Amino acid sequence: MSSPPASTAGPLILLVDDEFDVLSAYSMLFEYHGYRVQTANNGAEALAAAAGERPDIVLSDLMMPVMDGGRLCLAWRADPALCPIPFILTSAGALKEPPLPYDSFFKKPVRFDVLLAEIVRLLALRKP
Numbered sequence: 001m002s003s004p005p006a007s008t009a010g011p012l013i014l015l016v017d018d019e020f021d022v023l024s025a026y027s028m029l030f031e032y033h034g035y036r037v038q039t040a041n042n043g044a045e046a047l048a049a050a051a052g053e054r055p056d057i058v059l060s061d062l063m064m065p066v067m068d069g070g071r072l073c074l075a076w077r078a079d080p081a082l083c084p085i086p087f088i089l090t091s092a093g094a095l096k097e098p099p100l101p102y103d104s105f106f107k108k109p110v111r112f113d114v115l116l117a118e119i120v121r122l123l124a125l126r127k128p
Contacts, residue, residue, distance in 0.1 A: 010034040011123055014055035016046040016072065018064040026059070029112055035119075043072030050082055056126070057119055061108075062091035062098065070100055077101045086122035088115075 013035050017023050027037045038055060040046040044067040046060065058076065062069040069089055076082045089100065092108035104118050 010036050011056035012036045012038060012053065013119070014038050014040065014046060014049060014058040016040045016043065016058065016060035016064070016069065018042060018061065022061070026112075030116075033116060041066075043067030043069060043075070046072055047075060050076075050085075054081070055085060057086045057088065057122060059088045059090065059115075059119075062089055063093050070098055073100045073102050084126070086126065088118065088122070 013030050015023055015026050015030075015037055016039075017026075018041050023039045023041075027039060030037050038049055038053070040049050042064045043060070046058065047067075049055075050058075060069040060072055067075075069091070073087055073089060076085070076087055086103045087101075088104045088106070089098070089102040090106045090108050090110055091098075097105045103122055106115065106118075
């Protein structure tokens with residue numbers, strides 16, 4: 001595998017998951033594709049992270065301790081500063097799509113190419 005392209009100015013993805021392996025794998029893959037990545041282990045950490053540098057998109061697991069992805073999604077949409085930022089929700093355990101105000105929902109495991117294409121699509125919709 002060739003070296004990943006150097007990128008310090010790509011879109012910022014906020015990854016929210018309580019599984020270290022998921023955060024590590026997605027971080028490496030997104031960084032390889034030119035994205036900057038910030039991680040959080042739960043929804044409360046994600047909101048704290050977003051209070052600093054605003055992400056361009058958020059990718060969150062549904063089931064997590066402290067503050068799950070559903071509560072994070074509702075808090076995200078209730079905040080006028082965060083509301084316009086695309087929100088992708090994933091879950092290995094949900095039997096059906098939860099009735100939440102996300103932009104996209106995926107059952108885990110998610111093929112990375114499908115997830116990457118959706119991120120590209122959602123970010124393109126935000127462009128003026």
